[in-house]
Amino acid sequence: xxxxxxxxxxxxxxxxxxxxxxxxxxxxxxxxxxxxxxxxxxxxxxxxxxxxxxxxxxxxxxxxxxxxxxxxxxxxxxxxxxxxxxxxxxxxxxxxxxxxxxxxxxxxxxxxxxxx
Amino acid sequence: xxxxxxxxxxxxxxxxxxxxxxxxxxxxxxxxxxxxxxxxxxxxxxxxxxxxxxxxxxxxxxxxxxxxxxxxxxxxxxxxxxxxxxxxxxxxxxxxxxxxxxxxxxxxxxx
Numbered sequence: 001x002x003x004x005x006x007x008x009x010x011x012x013x014x015x016x017x018x019x020x021x022x023x024x025x026x027x028x029x030x031x032x033x034x035x036x037x038x039x040x041x042x043x044x045x046x047x048x049x050x051x052x053x054x055x056x057x058x059x060x061x062x063x064x065x066x067x068x069x070x071x072x073x074x075x076x077x078x079x080x081x082x083x084x085x086x087x088x089x090x091x092x093x094x095x096x097x098x099x100x101x102x103x104x105x106x107x108x109x110x111x112x113x114x115x116x
Numbered sequence: 117x118x119x120x121x122x123x124x125x126x127x128x129x130x131x132x133x134x135x136x137x138x139x140x141x142x143x144x145x146x147x148x149x150x151x152x153x154x155x156x157x158x159x160x161x162x163x164x165x166x167x168x169x170x171x172x173x174x175x176x177x178x179x180x181x182x183x184x185x186x187x188x189x190x191x192x193x194x195x196x197x198x199x200x201x202x203x204x205x206x207x208x209x210x211x212x213x214x215x216x217x218x219x220x221x222x223x224x225x226x227x
Contacts, residue, residue, distance in 0.1 A: 004159070006159075031213060033214070033215075040219065041220075042120075042122075042207075042217030042218050042219050042220050043160065043205070043215075043217045044217070045214055045215070045216070048212075048214060055212075056212075095213050097213070103209075103213045104162045105213065105215055106162065107152075107159035107160045107161070108159050109157070109158050109159045110157075110158070110159050112157070
């Protein structure tokens with residue numbers, strides 16, 4: 001168990017560019033979540049997957065954001081035409097998802113995005 | 117509309133004393149509550165949780181109390197240590213494992 005891994009740790013981009021983040025969950029965890037955290041706020045839910053199926057998306061997730069989890073393993077989060085308001089810490093988390101609804105989430109170290 | 121509220125942004129306590137961190141929630145459908153600890157530039161780390169069928173859960177120096185009628189929970193740390201200095205997030209979940217977080221409280225433990 002190597003924990004949740006996120007790549008890159010930091011990303012600086014210019015406004016209008018596209019960026020993609022990767023998350024590798026704890027092996028055999030069925031559920032994978034994406035959160036976003038800005039300064040002074042708690043993590044805000046973006047979307048989550050049960051295996052490869054994307055089951056819920058927050059209204060925060062505009063059409064410039066897309067997430068995938070092919071084959072139910074790693075996940076990618078892409079932001080197209082980045083805006084300065086997208087600057088935040090993007091957190092990935094996973095949980096086992098084996099029918100137990102009361103589960104704790106294990107978080108990665110996050111990707112800090114800065115849009116200039 | 118914030119469903120999980122941590123109204124105090126910061127707390128400072130002396131080493132060895134008790135730290136009490138408070139959290140309120142508004143959604144009656146929440147039935148599982150968690151506390152996470154976060155250091156700068158790291159992801160949140162799970163600390164302790166409590167199900168709505170209980171009113172207390174203890175793990176070493178950490179105890180979480182749940183008052184369902186008041187929709188209030190608190191985290192007690194006894195004794196507080198300088199290494200406990202971090203941001204603490206209260207979180208809650210309902211029908212699925214999706215967590216709703218509060219804004220966090222910064223705890224500083226003075227040596």
